[in-house]
Amino acid sequence: MTVPVLLLRPATRADLPAVLALLADEERVVDPATIRVGAEYERAFAAIEADPRNELLVLVNEGHEGGEGNEDGDGGTVLGCLQATYIPGLGKGGAERALIEAVRIRADRRGGGLGRTLLEQAVARARARGCALVQLTSDKRREDAHRFYERLGFVRSHDGFKLALQSPFTTDEP
């Protein structure tokens, strides 16, 4: 008997091709089977997984009752992802703040409320941990995303600034 269950859980190594597929192209579905997981992504995933203040979270459709079923990569179909970083600090009465990055919903599954589920569950996770604040930035061109975050209760109070650096790691790439 098949009962669809939406679950937000930390990604395992077996989910990495599916997550990289989500990140590779926001506009169309990329088949995870076509993704080559380079050593730099293996390292980055291992760093996230080993860090108690970072979580790569995946929204999965388990598609069956009971059991985690994560052997052989069968942890359900990855429909969305985000990364949460929990930051200790001296503001907010010494409480952590949660930074959310890399929010994605699979291109063919948008418009059905999955984004809301993804964000609401991530916020609930931050709240349960004792975070005083959740923050994120969104490209100024993404007006649709901005309305989405505002409907979820986020306040667009800040401007986001980025400075690209020449990383020594990027010179290793073809």
Place this chain on the structure above:
Amino acid sequence: MTVPVLLLRPATRADLPAVLALLADEERVVDPATIRVGAEYERAFAAIEADPRNELLVLVNEGHEGGEGNEDGDGGTVLGCLQATYIPGLGKGGAERALIEAVRIRADRRGGGLGRTLLEQAVARARARGCALVQLTSDKRREDAHRFYERLGFVRSHDGFKLALQSPFTTDEP
């Protein structure tokens, strides 16, 4: 012989009152001697200090030649601070990004280039670590700060969203 030396270094426990004084009031100088360091700030500082991906950095005027001179809290006068968080991730070829928060220059020392020194040294630190990007957000009302970051090369490409949570920690406060 007194030679002023500006140094950006990780804060020690002895700097904590001075940093909390900077954070307490952005508009006037607060005497660190008036700051009570509560247990919640002791905990938060210890968490930052123990985390290899977080640094609370202070810009200090050492005011003397040679030596760190940090015994008895004599680590120089704290003129500015910021917190850097180094975030592993699957974008940017697997390189870390640096998030900068809590940027402050002491109210009576602004306008003399200390902010530029603080940010430039923090960016150099992120670059030396291999970060591909430095990012920060700034309140939309702070147009002066925005021009400052743009002069340093930052691009105002994003909007910043915040969602305040009811933290269990804040209920402990008077």
